[in-house]
Amino acid sequence: MKVLHAAAELFPYVKVGGLADVMGALPQALSNEGVYVRLLLPAYPALMKVARIYGTHASYPDLMGGGSARLLLADVPGSVPIYLLDAPGYFNRDCGPYDEWGDNHRRFSALSWVTAQLALNGDAEGMRPDVVHLHDWQTALTPVFMSLSGSAHRPKTVLTIHNLAYQGVFPQYILDEIWLPHEAFHLNGAEYFGKINYLKAGLAYTDKITTVSPTYAREIQGKEGGYTLEGILQRRSKDLVGILNGVDELVWNPSKDPHLQTPFNIKNLKLNKGYNKKAFQREMGLNEDENAQLFGIVSRFDAIKGLDLVIPNIDYMVSLGAQLAVLGRGNYDMESAFSWAAGRHPGSVATFTGYDEGKAHRLMAASDVLLVPSRSEPCGLTQLYAMRYGALPVARKTGGLADTIVDVTSETLKDGTATGFLFFDPESWRLGEAITRAVSLYKNEPEIWEKIQTNAMAQHFTWTRSAKQYAKLYKSLLGQ
Ligand code: ADP
Ligand code: GLC
Numbered sequence: 001m002k003v004l005h006a007a008a009e010l011f012p013y014v015k016v017g018g019l020a021d022v023m024g025a026l027p028q029a030l031s032n033e034g035v036y037v038r039l040l041l042p043a044y045p046a047l048m049k050v051a052r053i054y055g056t057h058a059s060y061p062d063l064m065g066g067g068s069a070r071l072l073l074a075d076v077p078g079s080v081p082i083y084l085l086d087a088p089g090y091f092n093r094d095c096g097p098y099d100e101w102g103d104n105h106r107r108f109s110a111l112s113w114v115t116a117q118l119a120l121n122g123d124a125e126g127m128r129p130d131v132v133h134l135h136d137w138q139t140a141l142t143p144v145f146m147s148l149s150g151s152a153h154r155p156k157t158v159l160t161i162h163n164l165a166y167q168g169v170f171p172q173y174i175l176d177e178i179w180l181p182h183e184a185f186h187l188n189g190a191e192y193f194g195k196i197n198y199l200k201a202g203l204a205y206t207d208k209i210t211t212v213s214p215t216y217a218r219e220i221q222g223k224e225g226g227y228t229l230e231g232i233l234q235r236r237s238k239d240l241v242g243i244l245n246g247v248d249e250l251v252w253n254p255s256k257d258p259h260l261q262t263p264f265n266i267k268n269l270k271l272n273k274g275y276n277k278k279a280f281q282r283e284m285g286l287n288e289d290e291n292a293q294l295f296g297i298v299s300r301f302d303a304i305k306g307l308d309l310v311i312p313n314i315d316y317m318v319s320l321g322a323q324l325a326v327l328g329r330g331n332y333d334m335e336s337a338f339s340w341a342a343g344r345h346p347g348s349v350a351t352f353t354g355y356d357e358g359k360a361h362r363l364m365a366a367s368d369v370l371l372v373p374s375r376s377e378p379c380g381l382t383q384l385y386a387m388r389y390g391a392l393p394v395a396r397k398t399g400g401l402a403d404t405i406v407d408v409t410s411e412t413l414k415d416g417t418a419t420g421f422l423f424f425d426p427e428s429w430r431l432g433e434a435i436t437r438a439v440s441l442y443k444n445e446p447e448i449w450e451k452i453q454t455n456a457m458a459q460h461f462t463w464t465r466s467a468k469q470y471a472k473l474y475k476s477l478l479g480q
Contacts (some may be wrong), residue, residue: 001474003030004129004155006115008027008041008097008108008138010079011251012357013046016096017300018245018381019135019162022212025248026470027080029463033471038129040115042091042107043072043084051076051084057123064110064179066090071114083123085114098138108138108198109178119155131474133158137168140202141180144190147205148181156477158470159206161199163378163391164220164227165304168198176333188232203232207477209240210470212379213400217242220348225376243470245379246463252361252385254457259361264390266454273365273390280366282324283359284350292348293322293442295435296367296391298360298382301330301363306373306396308334313435314341318348320439326351327359327369347352364389368449369438373423373431377401383420387456387463392449393420394434408437408452419456 009015011024027037041047051074063069069087076082085091090107098104115132122128132155134142143157165238172195175185180201184190190201203209205229211217219225219242221233233240255265261279264272274290281288295317299305307328317324326349328340338351352359364370370386372395379400383393386407406419412418423434442449 001034001131001471001478001480002036002038002127002129003131003133003474004038004040004115004119005133005135006139007135008042008111009075010039010041010047012078013050013076014041014044014097017097018379021248021251021381022162022245023135024078024251025463026109026467029161029246029467031080032464033467035467037080037081039080040083040085040111040118042097042111043086044091044097045094047076047082047084048086050084051181053084053381055124057083057125058114058117060087060114063090064106064113065089065177066110069110069114071118071123079430083118085111086130095403104168105174105196106177108168108181109141112139112141112198113145113179115139115142116149119146120149120153129155130478131156131158133160133470134202134206135160136162137166137199137202140168140198141178142202143205143207143291144180144184144201148184156208156474157206158208158210158473158477159202161209161211161220161378163304164199164211164225164229165376167200167227167229169200169221170196172196200229203229203239204235207239208473209233209236210473211240211242212219212245213403214242214244215402216399218420219376219399241473243466243473244400244461245381245384246385246445246461246466247381247388248463251386254276254365254389257361257365259358260365264365264456269390269453269457270450276362276365277367280325280362281323284352285347286323286350287347289323293369293439295322295324295369295371295394296363296386297326297328297371298363299328301328301334304374304376305333306375306426309373309426309428309431310371311341314345314349316432317435317439318345320424322348322439324349325363327356327363329354345346364391367391368442369394371431372396373400373426374398374401375426380404384461387419387459390453390457392452392456394431394437394438395420395422396426396431397422397424404459405478408441413448413452416451416455418452420458
């Protein structure tokens with residue numbers, strides 16, 4: 001079974017969020033299950049720098065008005081074989097992959113169109129996938145191009161929603177710029193309140209839809225979680241399934257993590273996690289105090305992440321003797337609010353505004369608690385990494401957070417399943433209550449705290465398990 005995955009991010013080369021982590025791990029896990037996988041990504045500078053190119057599989061004299069382009073096949077360290085869409089006019093840019101460029105509609109329609117051509121016609125060596133697996137709005141037009149091509153041999157398609165909040169919506173007048181057949185522009189297709197919606201179009205034309213947790217698969221079919229697409233998702237309900245993400249053991253393993261001075265495991269947890277805490281407190285300019293409960297945040301600063309719920313709790317946390325370390329970037333108001341808090345509480349609150357992979361690992365290793373108050377969270381990876389590193393999540397009970405964290409209650413303490421602290425209402429005082437529970441357990445019941453930590457560390461959200469579910473889905477599509 002040959003499967004082509006197309007996406008716009010790949011860890012560790014081009015990363016905005018969790019999608020990159022998924023693309024860095026899932027293809028390999030699928031290969032281990034016997035699925036032959038290739039990737040297709042834009043030839044971003046970071047990828048071209050490390051790529052060993054094998055050949056050119058197609059050339060386009062003018063790709064959607066962006067100049068000449070080629071489809072290359074390459075090897076990139078750590079990845080399965082990868083097709084790179086070398087369209088310098090579109091992708092030879094530094095900065096984020098989809099910052100507010102004015103031509104994003106053409107860049108990602110071009111990516112989808114080329115993916116469709118490869119799927120329908122095969123590459124220069126006659127290699128053609130049986131299934132094409134698309135990720136998010138940036139590749140979502142692929143099934144539309146494939147379905148409307150008139151080709152008798154259309155491979156099957158799977159479209160994964162990593163976050164329904166981002167849909168790729170553009171004004172209608174771009175229709176002629178993106179090579180999309182006009183017949184796609186209808187109420188149950190690309191049309192969206194008089195505009196064009198890439199994700200909606202993909203959802204209408206793809207064979208199967210997946211999203212990254214069972215709870216999110218349910219939430220997006222309701223009014224609140226549906227981001228205006230609940231109608232189409234309800235209609236496609238029997239083709240929609242939630243498959244949880246996993247943890248890449250090669251990247252997130254506290255006993256072998258090259259970013260840590262003192263790797264650790266369940267057996268030496270107390271002592272070695274303590275070393276990591278002190279080292280990180282020093283790195284961040286926090287008071288070096290092993291007994292201070294350290295809360296961490298690693299996040300994009302986006303309204304969806306609910307970090308505004310943390311701000312009103314900071315003074316309270318500090319008054320309880322806790323520390324807070326924040327790693328993130330994005331929304332300017334949020335950046336300022338955390339910096340301001342750090343200024344008010346030197347030694348107790350520290351913030352690093354930016355993206356830093358090593359710091360993220362050290363923060364997980366050092367922290368006692370990771371705050372994940374997301375208003376919505378399709379899967380969430382940081383809580384999985386935190387648990388693996390013995391940091392207990394305090395999180396909102398939504399999406400993948402609800403599916404991966406077991407709230408501390410008298411029952412879950414008794415049966416030994418507790419792994420974190422959940423709250424439901426997206427209110428800062430509700431988060432405050434969950435924080436209070438975490439602080440009181442840490443202070444008053446250190447042995448129970450340690451027991452929950454070891455329990456969290458023993459959770460294995462493996463990519464093997466997810467890959468098996470995807471492989472089953474591909475097989476069902478192929479009638480196997
Ligand atoms: P999302 O994809 O919505 O951002 P996830 O939890 O799925 O949420 O994935 C976030 C990923 O980005 C994780 O790998 C996390 O460690 C990483 N990350 C987020 N912010 C930063 C940062 N400032 N520095 C380093 N890594 C970060
Ligand atoms: C998205 C979601 C996140 C998920 C990630 C990978 O960015 O916001 O919850 O973990 O994709 O699927």
